[in-house]
Amino acid sequence: MIGIIGSGNVGANMAFFIAEKLVDNVLLFDIQEGLAAGKSLDMMEAAPIRGYTTTIGSAESLDQILECELVFITAGSVRQPGMKREGLYTINLEIMEELAGKFKKYEGIVVIVTEPVDMLTRRFIKASGMDYSRVMGLGCILDSTRLRFMIATELNVSMENVSALVIGRHADPMIPLEKYCCVSGVPVSMFMDEEKLLSLFEETRGAGALIVDMAQRASSFYGPSAVAAELAETVFRNSRRILSVSHMLTGQYGIEDVCLSLPAVIGKDGIVRTLEPELEPSELKLLKSSAEEVRV
Amino acid sequence: MKKVSVIGAGNVGATAVYYIAEKNIADIVMIDVVQGMPQSKALDFLHAAPYRKYTVNIKGSTDYEDIRDSDVVVITAGIARKPGMDRMDLMKTNVGIAKKAAQAIAEYAPDAVVIVVSNPLDVIAMVALRESGFALKKVVGMAGVLDATRFRYFIAEALEVWPGDIMALVLGGHGDSMVPLPRYTTVGGFPLTELLDSATIEKLVERTRKGGMEIIQYLKKGSAYYAPGASVAKMVEAVVKDERRLIPASAYLRGEYGHSDIFLGVPVLIGKNGIEKIVQLELTAEERQALDLSAEAVKEGVTTLETFYSPG
Numbered sequence: 001m002i003g004i005i006g007s008g009n010v011g012a013n014m015a016f017f018i019a020e021k022l023v024d025n026v027l028l029f030d031i032q033e034g035l036a037a038g039k040s041l042d043m044m045e046a047a048p049i050r051g052y053t054t055t056i057g058s059a060e061s062l063d064q065i066l067e068c069e070l071v072f073i074t075a076g077s078v079r080q081p082g083m084k085r086e087g088l089y090t091i092n093l094e095i096m097e098e099l100a101g102k103f104k105k106y107e108g109i110v111v112i113v114t115e116p117v118d119m120l121t122r123r124f125i126k127a128s129g130m131d132y133s134r135v136m137g138l139g140c141i142l143d144s145t146r147l148r149f150m151i152a153t154e155l156n157v158s159m160e161n162v163s164a165l166v167i168g169r170h171a172d173p174m175i176p177l178e179k180y181c182c183v184s185g186v187p188v189s190m191f192m193d194e195e196k197l198l199s200l201f202e203e204t205r206g207a208g209a210l211i212v213d214m215a216q217r218a219s220s221f222y223g224p225s226a227v228a229a230e231l232a233e234t235v236f237r238n239s240r241r242i243l244s245v246s247h248m249l250t251g252q253y254g255i256e257d258v259c260l261s262l263p264a265v266i267g268k269d270g271i272v273r274t275l276e277p278e279l280e281p282s283e284l285k286l287l288k289s290s291a292e293e294v295r296v
Numbered sequence: 297m298k299k300v301s302v303i304g305a306g307n308v309g310a311t312a313v314y315y316i317a318e319k320n321i322a323d324i325v326m327i328d329v330v331q332g333m334p335q336s337k338a339l340d341f342l343h344a345a346p347y348r349k350y351t352v353n354i355k356g357s358t359d360y361e362d363i364r365d366s367d368v369v370v371i372t373a374g375i376a377r378k379p380g381m382d383r384m385d386l387m388k389t390n391v392g393i394a395k396k397a398a399q400a401i402a403e404y405a406p407d408a409v410v411i412v413v414s415n416p417l418d419v420i421a422m423v424a425l426r427e428s429g430f431a432l433k434k435v436v437g438m439a440g441v442l443d444a445t446r447f448r449y450f451i452a453e454a455l456e457v458w459p460g461d462i463m464a465l466v467l468g469g470h471g472d473s474m475v476p477l478p479r480y481t482t483v484g485g486f487p488l489t490e491l492l493d494s495a496t497i498e499k500l501v502e503r504t505r506k507g508g509m510e511i512i513q514y515l516k517k518g519s520a521y522y523a524p525g526a527s528v529a530k531m532v533e534a535v536v537k538d539e540r541r542l543i544p545a546s547a548y549l550r551g552e553y554g555h556s557d558i559f560l561g562v563p564v565l566i567g568k569n570g571i572e573k574i575v576q577l578e579l580t581a582e583e584r585q586a587l588d589l590s591a592e593a594v595k596e597g598v599t600t601l602e603t604f605y606s607p608g
Binding site: 051156157158160161163164165177180181182183184185186190234239240241242243263265272275277278 | 349456457458460461463464465477480481482483484485486490491534539540541542543563565575577578
């Protein structure tokens, strides 16, 4: 069973994508009464047409969520136009620490989606005392996915052939790694000049804000929900995908006690191992300064 | 609805049909010379449709006319080498089969993209090109995708990671002379050479080279068809959905990679017109040498072909 705390756009779409992938049954929860029940019922009524055989239900209390093997936390406020993700820290910290208190004896896996994700993942780990390997934040996996989309679109090739890696903060100082972006194994620099690639990096940096500006109300939710469903599948099927998620660093590049995204192998027990890409001096410098920025 | 025809309803052809049906992207026709065999397999597939939920039509036939107006035609027809049979006899038989198939494609499906699977692949592709009179980009051989998927699986097994996160290019001819490029093989974007030492990589390359043989040794009679079928379906889907995939496949070269007038496995962009583009990669001296050796093997096959081949 997969629990989702928060049944707004991100939480509900996540349930939807997870159902379509037939990963496992989903339980939605929201503090606003009726929201989780209404949305889950709506999705179940689509099941005969969409053909999913898993169920989407709603939890009446957080205790039911704590019985799930995997829990996504999407609760909290989303940013408004012109706002940076960091601006949400004080707003969402309280709810995150309160939730963390309930997870002290929890033995499953938690994925933090609420922004600012790197800061809140660290606070959640501190407040819950959970194992580092069992808590991760939906960080640069989303930026990596957006960059894949942009590279594939620019080159007019299949998205499935493109891999892209963004590490560091899930915020403006994110670090796209040129050397680790490729098309069917061939470095992307062989198909695109440096200037174009750098402009795609900039576009990736601003991709989340662009959607907030366009929509004027809601922040993005299809992209985040899609990567969340991917993570859920990886955990439940123990498929050991390599995904750039935010997690507690323990000395990688000399950085510790802070959550940033680095590529990690993900399986049924959460983070199996962290991979360390070879960084240019400028990238390393940016990763180290990023670490200080999210150590709150 | 697009239409895909598969010529040869043996294990590889039928398994390819299965994977294509599950993708639900095109109506399918299976052709074979053995009366009743393609019909029975098509009907069997349709009986499974209520559970498997594909809504495409699948028809089995012994009449080439049924491939009319196909968007893609796959040639898997041919015999396997039997003990005691020499390679020349095998080639003669399969060239004869491919000739008929290619002529039928030219007559009934003049706009199709032709994907050649029958062996010896690079020779049969040449026959299909000549007999159909099609544009070069319309005829492509399936080999590199199969070699690459095997290589990807072996890497995933060694690193205990998801095979889908691995990308690999394997060039050259199919089989012993294939040229895997570890430099252009990545794991979640990481170059393979950063994650495995060269001795381990060499072992995986060697296993890939003999990947087909490993299956034959287990089966005793018969050879692999699941991975080949899946590889065919991947290429068919790339054409039908105009996916523009960068994959290794056998293409007719006119100077690319320093070779001309042969089919050889190179990176190509596959889309609705077949080979949209042959992608030229920088190769090291060593990689180039291996590709040249592979080309030599293909040329020998073509020389053999010329000793008995007459068009029409």
